[in-house]
Amino acid sequence: MSIATTMIIRLEIRKSEASFGDVASKLASAGGDIVAIDVIRGGKDVTTRDLTVNVQDAANEEIIRVLKDMPGIKVINVSDRTFLAHLGGKIEVTPKMPIKNREDLSLVYTPGVARVCTAIAEDPSKAYSLTMKRNTVAVVSDGTAVLGLGDIGPEAAMPVMEGKAMLFKQLADIDAFPLCLDTKDPEEIIQIVKAVAPGFGGINLEDISSPRCFEIERRLSAELDIPVFHDDQHGTAVVALAGLLNALQVVDKTIEDSRIVVVGIGAAGVSICRLLLAAGAKQIYAVDRAGILHRDEAYSNPEWSWLAEATNPENLSGGLDAAMRGADIFIGVSGPGILKVEHLKTMAPDSIVFAMANPTPEIEPELAEPYVKVLATGRSDYPNQINNVLCFPGIFRGALDCRAKTVNLEMKLAAAQAIAAVVHPDERNEQYIIPSIFNEKVVEQVRLAVIRAAIATGIARRVPPDIS
């Protein structure tokens, strides 16, 4: 799968050995299109230039290889628009007012600030009105399951967490802060998050591998009085259910009568299975590397033991091939390329395929399209993007606004229905089962649905003024 991009290549050209014309023709033959040239240093013998080159494939290493092989050419640096967008990080902290003089200083800092501190010490709930707590979410990761890239560590997880923070701000006006932890020990993660929690109104756990993520979230939810939400579990499940509700309408099937294969029973897969069961699904087949979860096997992961009981009505064993035969729906949250066209050919007519692994889906959309009725991926460069970004900004906006203690099942089901309902029945079709993340109704509809569900289930500690 290729993504067209623009590369910026800084070159030194030794004039006695190579000309700019040689460079241009080599680049063209390797698939690069020069769109701009900047002379950085023009010397008598050596010139340094930045070439802006359009390439059809972001992973085009051939371009650099041909340049490196050219006599008289030295590649000094290679960048592209994606990397440039990350220079110095993607977010910053901005004060709400400038400190222009001594008077300002004594308001926001010593001595004025001391009175505010004392007020909070006397009544800690005032942290909600007098600090950034009520609008701030910690995005916590240990870097163990970053997208589908696996355990790449806390530093490498930062760009994703900064990206989540950008989305929180832009879509829901929530100040989110990335906290990437240099520990994989669940107990240590729990203690660290509890220790930093006073400054936050909510905790978004992100890209923490399973099964550790289940215990971490369960303990934090029980031990903190602010909402703790593992995005890869519940954000994904909410959006998958939303897409599924609309896709089922398109193919005129019901969730109760559909045979549903969920592959990748990690953070996302477990939560998807649980939410689909709560939404009425009766025939789920949960498949991981060891095959279909079934009742004749003892699993060390308690979530798997639970799912083996709650899914797989015929107690089927076997692998993906066995699960896919006659399936109406495939939901993949596993890894790249595990689904083959051969599998699609064995599915029931009018099949639905959600290949949600990031950044590379379970099957290339181009391969799958001819064999399925509704196709969705987690990516923004294809129609039907099933991505948890449709959920986490609105669900936290709602939970923060009504000061919910937690995010319960009713709030998640309400969020899924709200996302699905943004697509009007008249507009709904195979290519449009889920709203765009830029659809301005999404966050507000999810917020309202979540607040109403929180109030109805008694976990809201405040009724926002716009809710009747």
Ligand SMILES: NC(=O)c1ccc[n+]([C@@H]2O[C@H](COP(=O)([O-])OP(=O)(O)OC[C@H]3O[C@@H](n4cnc5c(N)ncnc54)[C@H](O)[C@@H]3O)[C@@H](O)[C@H]2O)c1
């Ligand atoms: N589109 C979205 O919104 C979204 C949201 C969350 C996760 N994801 C993607 O889903 C994938 C899983 O994420 P996660 O957080 O649940 O990770 P995870 O590590 O918790 O779980 C992944 C699971 O997939 C299983 N798996 C891997 N390869 C497999 C294979 N060949 N066959 C069967 N099972 C296999 C693993 O054993 C593991 O249980 C990632 O690619 C991630 O990017 C997408």
Ligand SMILES: O=C(O)C[C@H](O)C(=O)O
């Ligand atoms: O980060 C994303 O785009 C979605 C999801 O949280 C993932 O881990 O893949």
Ligand SMILES: [Mg+2]
């Ligand atoms: Mg994630």
